[in-house]
Amino acid sequence: MNSGIILWLEQLLINLLVAAVMLAAGWFCIEPITKLVGKALDSSVKKKRPLLTGLATQVVNKGLWIVLVVMVLSRLGVDVGPLIAGLGVTGFILGFAFQESLGNLASGLMIAINEPFRVGDFVEVAGLSGTVRDVGIMATELSTPDNKKVVIPNKSAWGSPITNYSALGQRRVDLSVGIAYGESIEKAVNVARQAVNSVEGVLPEPEARIAPVSFDDSQITICLRPWVKSENYWTVHAAVIAAVKSAFERENISIPFPQLDVHQV
Numbered sequence: 001m002n003s004g005i006i007l008w009l010e011q012l013l014i015n016l017l018v019a020a021v022m023l024a025a026g027w028f029c030i031e032p033i034t035k036l037v038g039k040a041l042d043s044s045v046k047k048k049r050p051l052l053t054g055l056a057t058q059v060v061n062k063g064l065w066i067v068l069v070v071m072v073l074s075r076l077g078v079d080v081g082p083l084i085a086g087l088g089v090t091g092f093i094l095g096f097a098f099q100e101s102l103g104n105l106a107s108g109l110m111i112a113i114n115e116p117f118r119v120g121d122f123v124e125v126a127g128l129s130g131t132v133r134d135v136g137i138m139a140t141e142l143s144t145p146d147n148k149k150v151v152i153p154n155k156s157a158w159g160s161p162i163t164n165y166s167a168l169g170q171r172r173v174d175l176s177v178g179i180a181y182g183e184s185i186e187k188a189v190n191v192a193r194q195a196v197n198s199v200e201g202v203l204p205e206p207e208a209r210i211a212p213v214s215f216d217d218s219q220i221t222i223c224l225r226p227w228v229k230s231e232n233y234w235t236v237h238a239a240v241i242a243a244v245k246s247a248f249e250r251e252n253i254s255i256p257f258p259q260l261d262v263h264q265v
Helices: 003-044 050-075 081-097 099-114 154-158 185-198 230-250
Strands: 122-125 128-135 139-143 149-153 163-165 170-172 173-179 209-215 218-227 225-231
Touching: 003 050, 099 128, 099 139, 099 149, 099 154, 122 139, 122 185, 128 149, 139 154, 149 154, 173 185, 173 230, 185 209, 185 218, 185 230, 225 230
Parallel strands: none
Antiparallel strands: 122 128, 122 163, 128 139, 139 149, 170 225, 173 218, 209 218
């Protein structure tokens, strides 16, 4: 066999071996470096910003992989100079082709910087409600109360009103109950207040508001507005309904149903 071919094969094998080692080293090193960057970002600010940290670590991770791939290609004899030089023109063309993706990327950055929600918060985003499971570079993932996975492009999430039910720590439960016109409003309010305040999870401060709010066709409507911790909202919501109904039954306070009186003329 020609000695030139043998030397070429030997060099190729050496380059392949070195490239394999470089890939293996990168595989084991990039993840720890990414985690180290995340810890450094967390320790460098007084208030932790997990979304911004997560986005930054994702960018660092993908950037390191790009650098590693370029180094490996260069080791294998691929001339990456023209490729890098062509990225300017290619990027200009791709900018038009992937405007939507770039919009999602920019919106993901805005979400990470402003943090309108965090992982674990219950939110309403782009008309959809659910618990935030992940905030990525391109999309935000929610799980709905009936356990459906919803993926919302970041552009849609950032470009619509965002309601965060968990951010402030407390929520007000808004309920109402009707009493018959023949009942004492003062008695009904006192009984409802005692029932509401007896429910586990109702906060003493702010004080629950129990008051009549309207004259309706078949009843006088009383509002029930206790405050709870955000995570206890639905548990307390159900418990207040049960407690008030039981209290009204014990005190013989009538909860009317809609009725229509017909008079013959």
